[in-house]
Amino acid sequence: MDLPELSSVSNTIYAKYKDEGTRFKWRSKNGTATFESIFINEPIGLDENGRKYAPLMISYVPVREGDLNTWVHTYEVHKNNEAMLYASAYLGDDYQSLRNILGIDDNAPGPGFQPGNFLAAMQHDSLSVPGNWTSHKIRYVRAKPRGVGTTDGKYFCGWMNNPTGKGQSPKNYEKTLKRFGMRTASHCKKARISTCWTDDPGKAWKLPEGAIEVPVRS
Incomplete structure (x- = not known):
């Protein structure tokens, strides 16, 4: 799936700060849960097809004293010919543990949890980065x-x-x-x-x- 906001933010930050702007972080809320995203805009990994990717690491941030829950997932971010960043929203083994942290009930009525919606919301919140670089660098x-x-x-x-x-x-x-x-x-x-x-x-x-x-x- 495309990551339009993260693409725009990455281009803006790199144009202004060059090599000092390849790593940044931001916070997001999903219900009562807080997450911190780190984007490393450097091709440090190779996917299963041998293509280089930049990692987007999203981790759960405990907000209650004594909360021992941990959750981290790394998305493999690529760039297409139009300079749009994209990544698979597939969570693999991290899927159920994220549902548990979010308190999602399998038997609850309404639409089910969509990993694509989660990633879309997390990358959208990167828009907070350019306006307050000192807090995100x-x-x-x-x-x-x-x-x-x-x-x-x-x-x-x-x-x-x-x-x-x-x-x-x-x-x-x-x-x-x-x-x-x-x-x-x-x-x-x-x-x-x-x-x-x-x-x-x-x-x-x-x-x-x-x-x-x-x-x-x-």
Whole structure:
């Protein structure tokens, strides 16, 4: 399916910021659930047909203290000859777990859950990015908040984008693999992204608003 809003936003951001504008994030609401999207507008992956794609990673953000639910799905984003971004809305093994997070009752009356509608809504909300770039770009910070790490902790609390030359650690890869599966762990490794964890339930639901940040090299 086409991703018209994300296409427009990506073109706008890249035209203005060039290589500093290839990675950005935004938030979306679906009912009572909050999600954070990360678009890495770089061809870092190969699909089953050997075509390069840019990953769009969408993760569930816990908003209640003590919420241990985790959900992450990576969409393989391609560009057609008209410069339109597109991706399959198919969720595979992530389908039922997303329904559970959204609280969708299989026996409830009315239209059923449509993965295409979910992706359409998530990419539409990228329109918030150009008007407030400082809130959506990957910022540089000197340190992670106290009590937040990449190997220890039971609560997922966001993502950390590592600098060029510094990738995801083996321990973080193993933790990501255990909690999110091979697909997400592989994308994180290729994109130099580490998952962040904490034992403080307060930080688990407060941190993700600014969780995708890059530590400054010492």
